[in-house]
Amino acid sequence: MKDNLLHHYCIDGVVFSADPANPGLYCVATPIGNLADITLRALKTLASVDLILCEDTRVTRRLLTHYGIRARLEVYNDHSPASLREKLIAHLGEGASIALVSDAGTPLISDPGYRLVTAVRKAGHNVFSIPGANAAVSALSTAGLPTDTFFFTGFLPVKKAARKTRLDELKHVPATLILYESPRRLLLTITDCHDVLGNRQAAVARELTKAFEETVTGTLLELYEDFAARDQIKGEIVILVAPPDEADEENVPDLDTVLKDALSRRTLKDAVAEVTKTTGLARKTVYRRALELRDENSQ
Numbered sequence: 001m002k003d004n005l006l007h008h009y010c011i012d013g014v015v016f017s018a019d020p021a022n023p024g025l026y027c028v029a030t031p032i033g034n035l036a037d038i039t040l041r042a043l044k045t046l047a048s049v050d051l052i053l054c055e056d057t058r059v060t061r062r063l064l065t066h067y068g069i070r071a072r073l074e075v076y077n078d079h080s081p082a083s084l085r086e087k088l089i090a091h092l093g094e095g096a097s098i099a100l101v102s103d104a105g106t107p108l109i110s111d112p113g114y115r116l117v118t119a120v121r122k123a124g125h126n127v128f129s130i131p132g133a134n135a136a137v138s139a140l141s142t143a144g145l146p147t148d149t150f151f152f153t154g155f156l157p158v159k160k161a162a163r164k165t166r167l168d169e170l171k172h173v174p175a176t177l178i179l180y181e182s183p184r185r186l187l188l189t190i191t192d193c194h195d196v197l198g199n200r201q202a203a204v205a206r207e208l209t210k211a212f213e214e215t216v217t218g219t220l221l222e223l224y225e226d227f228a229a230r231d232q233i234k235g236e237i238v239i240l241v242a243p244p245d246e247a248d249e250e251n252v253p254d255l256d257t258v259l260k261d262a263l264s265r266r267t268l269k270d271a272v273a274e275v276t277k278t279t280g281l282a283r284k285t286v287y288r289r290a291l292e293l294r295d296e297n298s299q
């Protein structure tokens with residue numbers, strides 16, 4: 001455990017001290033761009049714990065240096081071996097306090113930590129939340145799309161077929177969809193969303209909390225036109241897509257109805273091709289269901 005000589009900090013006139021923290025794992029949110037977006041409790045925790053687990057020591061050291069905090073850092077990520085988690089759990093068993101941070105935002109949200117938190121809970125140790133910045137919620141609160149129900153789905157798979165399957169699964173979710181995306185794939189993802197979800201209202205939130213922060217709103221087609229006309233697309237991006245129109249949803253025949261109709265008229269191969277085209281669903285999904293329906297029929 002750190003030998004805490006009650007170190008005092010003064011930030012913007014607010015004084016806080018590094019008190020010994022209660023034993024446990026602290027999931028600490030850090031800024032998503034603007035270094036001022038960190039809570040006093042987060043700073044106090046980072047200054048007080050015995051060890052900080054981070055994705056990249058250089059990124060976290062920069063944040064700590066900005067606030068004059070000295071701390072022991074160790075790298076933890078999704079590739080960290082089970083033996084490291086065992087070592088950390090043993091450390092917690094000795095009464096240690098450990099913070100988990102990611103490069104930006106809230107740990108575990110499209111960031112490492114899920115296995116660690118699960119293992120620490122299973123071992124019976126405390127897991128504390130030190131809440132703060134998160135790109136998905138920040139984008140949602142400013143995009144002007146429905147906020148009563150939202151569905152966060154992180155990054156879409158990179159491979160085309162898997163992306164399409166994922167979007168098919170999301171097509172009828174009655175919620176604003178929130179996706180993380182890299183600037184390199186923004187146009188591709190807007191196109192895929194348009195092709196599978198239809199030309200819904202949407203928003204692209206870019207560089208939130210930073211100097212070139214912007215949120216562009218419009219239909220998916222309008223967003224495509226806006227970003228396709230730019231010389232280059234840079235920065236960190238959240239895409240939000242409005243829920244499906246209830247009236248449209250009611251008019252969508254379910255897969256079984258259209259498949260049964262097509263199968264009654266055509267060969268399985270042709271029926272699958274027809275339904276894939278008319279519903280916009282992934283061929284794999286339609287094919288799998290067509291085989292099931294055929295097998296059910298032949299029993």
Ligand code: SAM
Pocket residue numbers: 032033102104105106107108109110111133134135136179180181182205206207208209210236237238
């Ligand atoms: N844990 C983080 C959180 O709580 O938001 C997210 C980490 S994830 C690896 C990084 C992605 O979050 C980026 O690719 C981008 O999609 C989104 N993101 C992070 N910071 C952002 C910002 N300042 N503006 C817009 N999107 C951001």
